Amino acid sequence: MLDADFFRRWMTAAAVSVEHEAERLTALDSPIGDADHGSNLRRGFTAVVAALEKEAPDTPGAVLVLAGRQLISTVGGASGPLYGTLLRRTGKALGDAAEVSEAEFTAALRTGVDAVMTLGGAAPGDKTMIDALVPAVEALGESFEVARAAAEEGALATTPLQARKGRASYLGERSIGHQDPGATSAALLIAALAATADA
Ligand code: ADP
Ligand code: MG
Ligand code: MG
Numbered sequence: 001m002l003d004a005d006f007f008r009r010w011m012t013a014a015a016v017s018v019e020h021e022a023e024r025l026t027a028l029d030s031p032i033g034d035a036d037h038g039s040n041l042r043r044g045f046t047a048v049v050a051a052l053e054k055e056a057p058d059t060p061g062a063v064l065v066l067a068g069r070q071l072i073s074t075v076g077g078a079s080g081p082l083y084g085t086l087l088r089r090t091g092k093a094l095g096d097a098a099e100v101s102e103a104e105f106t107a108a109l110r111t112g113v114d115a116v117m118t119l120g121g122a123a124p125g126d127k128t129m130i131d132a133l134v135p136a137v138e139a140l141g142e143s144f145e146v147a148r149a150a151a152e153e154g155a156l157a158t159t160p161l162q163a164r165k166g167r168a169s170y171l172g173e174r175s176i177g178h179q180d181p182g183a184t185s186a187a188l189l190i191a192a193l194a195a196t197a198d199a
Contacts, residue, residue, distance in 0.1 A: 001099035006196060007063040008052055013192035015045035021188055028181040032168035036077055037181040044075040044083070060100050064091025078166055079182055082116050082129060083189075089115035106140045113137050120165060127163040127175065129182035131155065136190045148187075148194035155179065155187040 018025070022038030029037035047070040057063045068088030071080050090112030094100050100108070113133045122128040132154040139150035156179065163175035166182070 001101060002060060002105055003099045004058050004060055004063050007060045009199070010193050010196040011045070011048050011052060011063065011067050013196050014189050015049045017188045017192050018042055018045045018185065025181050025185055028179055028184055032163065032171055032175045032178045033181060034167060037079060037185065040075045040077040040079055041083075041185055044071040044080055047071075047074040059094075059096050059098055060105075061091045061094035061096055064088065064094065067091075078120070079129070079185070082120055082182075085119050086112045086116050086133070103141070106137065109140065110137050122165040125161060126165045127158045127161040127168060127180045127183070128165050129180070129186040131158050131161075131180065132183040132186035132190065136186070144194040144197040148191050151187040151190035155183040158183045
């Protein structure tokens with residue numbers, strides 16, 4: 001079973017990873033975006049960790065709802081509302097249980113990913129974070145490690161795609177040949193999840 005502490009540790013691991021990879025995320029956002037993805041997420045996850053320390057939510061759902069709210073309110077870019085919605089809707093789907101099973105979490109995360117697709121209008125293949133999140137949630141029933149590998153593969157597979165959503169889509173065919181920054185950060189979040197489960 002997964003408790004509030006597990007989800008706090010996931011968010012902390014995600015913040016550490018985003019901090020570590022911020023320059024690379026911003027570099028990926030340079031040719032097909034506005035070179036701010038790393039700094040956007042660094043600001044957001046710094047706020048997430050601070051809020052979790054201050055408010056100490058005591059259920060999995062409350063941890064993720066609070067984290068999502070912080071991302072929505074602190075990240076100016078498109079990724080803030082999208083990741084914020086992912087975490088908030090996943091958290092809401094978990095309700096107020098003190099512990100959730102891996103199967104319950106998988107179902108909740110699917111609800112969260114669906115909410116991101118509804119909000120942003122992106123489908124798999126549009127060269128966005130969805131290209132890492134959908135394979136991850138599909139693989140999560142198997143194991144955290146399989147989900148991590150699926151997200152990583154999904155992020156790498158965005159390189160030959162033409163962007164159909166977000167800022168990169170303004171470039172049309174010139175978006176081809178670059179890995180999507182949001183799919184890359186989504187793979188980092190899933191890797192942080194797998195590392196937390198493995199710890
Ligand atoms: P901005 O483009 O506003 O500067 P960021 O650079 O923080 O925001 O995030 C860009 C990432 O957000 C993209 O690489 C892409 O993965 C993701 N993204 C953008 N628009 C959408 C959308 N409509 N649906 C899903 N993901 C999106
Ligand atoms: Mg950007
Ligand atoms: Mg921006």
